[in-house]
Amino acid sequence: MTYDLRSAAPDRLSVQNAQPAGTTQAASVALAGVPSRAERSAPLMRLCDTLDAMFEACSHFPEPSHSTFFARSMRLALAGAAANPALLTAAQREGSIETYRRHLLAADPHGRYAIAALVWMPGQASPVHAHHTWCGYAVVDGTLSETVFEWRGEEECASATRTQARNRGAVSFVRGGRGAIHRLGNNSDAPAISLHIYGVAGTQMSTHVNDIVRTADTPALA
Numbered sequence: 251m252t253y254d255l256r257s258a259a260p261d262r263l264s265v266q267n268a269q270p271a272g273t274t275q276a277a278s279v280a281l282a283g284v285p286s287r288a289e290r291s292a293p294l295m296r297l298c299d300t301l302d303a304m305f306e307a308c309s310h311f312p313e314p315s316h317s318t319f320f321a322r323s324m325r326l327a328l329a330g331a332a333a334n335p336a337l338l339t340a341a342q343r344e345g346s347i348e349t350y351r352r353h354l355l356a357a358d359p360h361g362r363y364a365i366a367a368l369v370w371m372p373g374q375a376s377p378v379h380a381h382h383t384w385c386g387y388a389v390v391d392g393t394l395s396e397t398v399f400e401w402r403g404e405e406e407c408a409s410a411t412r413t414q415a416r417n418r419g420a421v422s423f424v425r426g427g428r429g430a431i432h433r434l435g436n437n438s439d440a441p442a443i444s445l446h447i448y449g450v451a452g453t454q455m456s457t458h459v460n461d462i463v464r465t466a467d468t469p470a471l472a
């Protein structure tokens with residue numbers, strides 16, 4: 251089954267990459283500008299077409315991310331796109347010395363997903379977080395370190411369970427909720443890049459994805 255929506259779809263990059271003041275991620279991530287149409291790569295367009303087809307195929311599900319087909323297809327789509335060296339432009343591979351940098355690559359005009367590349371310089375890491383929505387990632391270049399946490403409901407905090415290296419090609423997909431809490435970072439001595447897809451509109455990427463949680467070694471607020 252082939253879906254070619256390129257001619258009919260509105261500009262996937264037309265959604266503004268808003269960063270409201272005071273959001274939880276404002277201090278921890280630098281947002282890059284939205285690239286122009288000319289900067290869209292063929293692999294990125296194919297990824298968008300694949301995602302559109304997945305949503306169409308799962309249209310009978312109240313929540314597509316609960317479908318096994320959706321999860322499996324998302325992992326395959328992430329792996330295929332991340333393995334293509336033409337996915338990202340040079341500008342989309344640029345990092346920041348201040349914090350990890352997020353480049354919005356595409357935003358679904360229907361608000362079903364947003365695609366981003368995250369560039370991690372050595373020593374940079376995300377906060378410990380769960381997710382308000384489904385999300386998936388694949389490592390494009392370099393090696394990331396991922397620490398997985400479990401949620402301790404009675405104490406209302408997260409406790410680390412394991413840390414693993416995530417090398418180029420590693421793929422992950424999780425549904426929203428505190429059943430999947432992690433922290434991604436770059437413990438290597440070289441930059442790393444990851445491709446992320448979130449189940450939100452492009453304008454909500456900074457505010458409706460990460461659910462930052464308290465960890466066991468962080469004092470509770472008085």
Ligand SMILES: [Fe+2]
Pocket residue numbers: 379380381385432
């Ligand atoms: Fe995450």
